[in-house]
Amino acid sequence: xxxxxxxxxxxxxxxxxxxxxxxxxxxxxxxxxxxxxxxxxxxxxxxxxxxxxxxxxxxxxxxxxxxxxxxxxxxxxxxxxxxxxxxxxxxxxxxxxxxxxxxxxxxxxxxxxxxxxxxxxxxxxxxxxxxxxxxxxxxxxxxxxxxxxxxxxxxxxxxxxxxxxxxxxxxxxxxxxxxxxxxxxxxxxxxxxxxxxxxxxxxxxxxxxxxxxxxxxxxxxxxxxxxxxxxxxxxxxxxxxxxxxxxxxxxxxxxxxxxxxxxxxxxxxxxxxxxxxxxxxxxxxxxxxxxxxxxxxxxxxxxxxxxxxxxxxxxxxxxxxxxxxxxxxxxxxxxxxxxxxxxxxxxxxxxxxxxxxxxxxxxxxxxxxxxxxxxxxxxxxxxxxxxxxxxxxxxxxxxxxxxxxxxxxxxxxxxxxxxxxxxxxxxxxxxxxxxxxxxxxxxxxxxxxxxxxxxxxxxxxxxxxxxxxxxxxxxxxxxxxxxxxxxxxxxxxxxxxxxxxxxxxxxxxxxxxxxxxxxxxxxxxxxxxxxxxxxxxxxxxxxxxxxxxxxxx
Numbered sequence: 222x223x224x225x226x227x228x229x230x231x232x233x234x235x236x237x238x239x240x241x242x243x244x245x246x247x248x249x250x251x252x253x254x255x256x257x258x259x260x261x262x263x264x265x266x267x268x269x270x271x272x273x274x275x276x277x278x279x280x281x282x283x284x285x286x287x288x289x290x291x292x293x294x295x296x297x298x299x300x301x302x303x304x305x306x307x308x309x310x311x312x313x314x315x316x317x318x319x320x321x322x323x324x325x326x327x328x329x330x331x332x333x334x335x336x337x338x339x340x341x342x343x344x345x346x347x348x349x350x351x352x353x354x355x356x357x358x359x360x361x362x363x364x365x366x367x368x369x370x371x372x373x374x375x376x377x378x379x380x381x382x383x384x385x386x387x388x389x390x391x392x393x394x395x396x397x398x399x400x401x402x403x404x405x406x407x408x409x410x411x412x413x414x415x416x417x418x419x420x421x422x423x424x425x426x427x428x429x430x431x432x433x434x435x436x437x438x439x440x441x442x443x444x445x446x447x448x449x450x451x452x453x454x455x456x457x458x459x460x461x462x463x464x465x466x467x468x469x470x471x472x473x474x475x476x477x478x479x480x481x482x483x484x485x486x487x488x489x490x491x492x493x494x495x496x497x498x499x500x501x502x503x504x505x506x507x508x509x510x511x512x513x514x515x516x517x518x519x520x521x522x523x524x525x526x527x528x529x530x531x532x533x534x535x536x537x538x539x540x541x542x543x544x545x546x547x548x549x550x551x552x553x554x555x556x557x558x559x560x561x562x563x564x565x566x567x568x569x570x571x572x573x574x575x576x577x578x579x580x581x582x583x584x585x586x587x588x589x590x591x592x593x594x595x596x597x598x599x600x601x602x603x604x605x606x607x608x609x610x611x612x613x614x615x616x617x618x619x620x621x622x623x624x625x626x627x628x629x630x631x632x633x634x635x636x637x638x639x640x641x642x643x644x645x646x647x648x649x650x651x652x653x654x655x656x657x658x659x660x661x662x663x664x665x666x667x668x669x670x671x672x673x674x675x676x677x678x679x680x681x682x683x684x685x686x687x688x689x690x691x692x693x694x695x696x697x698x699x700x701x702x703x704x705x706x707x708x709x710x711x712x713x714x715x716x717x718x719x720x721x722x723x724x725x726x727x728x729x730x731x732x733x734x735x736x737x738x739x740x741x742x743x744x745x746x747x748x749x750x751x752x753x754x755x756x757x758x759x760x761x762x763x764x765x766x767x768x769x770x771x772x773x774x
Contacts, residue, residue, distance in 0.1 A: 349455035518574030604634030664698025
């Protein structure tokens with residue numbers, strides 16, 4: 222079986238091989254850093270600060286130095302002997318984890334640098350650097366490994382900065398770089414690109430190699446406003462870069478300030494919606510049997526109806542929930558609400574199977590299985606009717622931890638599905654060990670299955686492999702009759718997409734099931750009854766058998 226798995230995975234995408242040369246360079250750099258850092262206490266590593274009021278001897282656009290010698294140059298400090306290196310005091314002026322400047326120290330340096338820039342009619346640049354995906358790494362690898370990664374990030378930033386620049390750690394995974402020496406937008410862009418390239422190199426953590434990217438917001442002084450607003454506006458530009466997908470930089474634009482306030486307002490309103498259980502709603506998209514056309518279940522998808530803004534896209538509020546620590550509470554609400562609705566359907570004779578997505582953040586909750594079990598118990602729902610979909614990349618982020626969690630969830634009695642299969646770099650040997658019962662092919666392959674030979678070959682191989690491993694296969698994103706015909710010929714077990722129905726509220730799904738008698742016949746099949754503007758519920762469904770079974774006459 223593993224021979225088949227290895228051959229097929231060559232089609233689906235082999236696991237990434239670690240960049241050994243980069244790892245060797247990182248270890249060498251870390252060793253050099255430790256040798257120099259031994260001169261001072263670990264919690265007070267020297268910080269690159271702009272103490273010299275004179276003009277910079279280095280053009281801001283020239284390459285960064287290759288070694289760390291200039292990072293530890295002597296400064297005249299009252300009470301220090303000749304040639305003696307005196308670190309910043311253990312105070313609010315330095316970050317105890319990385320030895321970088323604190324926000325307080327950076328603000329002090331920014332005030333001094335702004336006065337010099339005004340006097341000489343020169344510019345400053347401020348880069349707000351936020352790590353993409355650090356929380357997931359921190360949660361999966363542990364805080365000790367996360368702290369080590371942050372120290373390595375600090376080292377890499379220091380090697381890029383010049384002797385007149387200041388680097389500060391201002392949040393868990395957020396850094397500021399103050400560039401002195403009259404940098405223009407081209408110089409700031411060049412440095413931002415170097416920062417992104419440096420932080421993208423692999424990180425060697427205990428037992429594994431990880432990669433991450435960063436989002437950078439840039440402001441220039443005085444071009445982008447008063448000194449008092451620089452940090453806030455750099456933060457707004459960083460958020461714009463993150464919303465655009467991350468791993469990029471953005472210069473501040475006045476419209477971004479309004480966007481930043483929007484984020485703050487949205488997280489406040491989302492927190493209130495979770496606490497009061499108002500405005501949140503689940504919509505359900507049916508899944509149909511690839512052979513018979515019978516409805517086999519539905520996927521629950523979260524929607525938020527804001528009291529003033531109307532429907533807010535999950536692509537907007539889910540990242541906000543993740544950034545502000547609300548994703549755990551939001552995920553628990555989804556589980557509770559789905560179980561509550563399933564109980565209502567059970568009372569109506571509709572034993573609907575429901576699938577729920579689990580985020581990578583929920584996977585790190587130590588009591589996740591117990592929370593799910595309690596929701597099932599409270600609403601008297603049969604565990605066998607509930608499926609949790611976990612993305613391939615999330616499952617493979619920490620395979621051993623995922624295996625333990627999957628086993629605990631399987632013990633609860635719920636089904637497990639690997640979502641977005643084919644988009645990550647997973648080990649099929651691990652996938653075969655997970656107690657999953659279902660695999661979901663990512664829509665990017667489904668969309669091309671009728672016009673791309675390679676996509677069709679991949680889908681065919683995944684279906685055959687899944688069946689060999691005893692897994693059922695779901696194809697999501699089915700939108701055309703041609704896609705449907707091919708997927709049926711290939712033996713796909715279940716199908717989901719706009720071709721059958723759009724996601725709809727529970728009350729509309731009941732009427733949809735009644736109207737179509739839970740059987741999909743494309744010749745007479747109509748789209749979802751649900752329209753976004755429908756304000757009123759439709760008539761309740763009559764008592765019927767399980768949606769996963771053929772209807773009786």
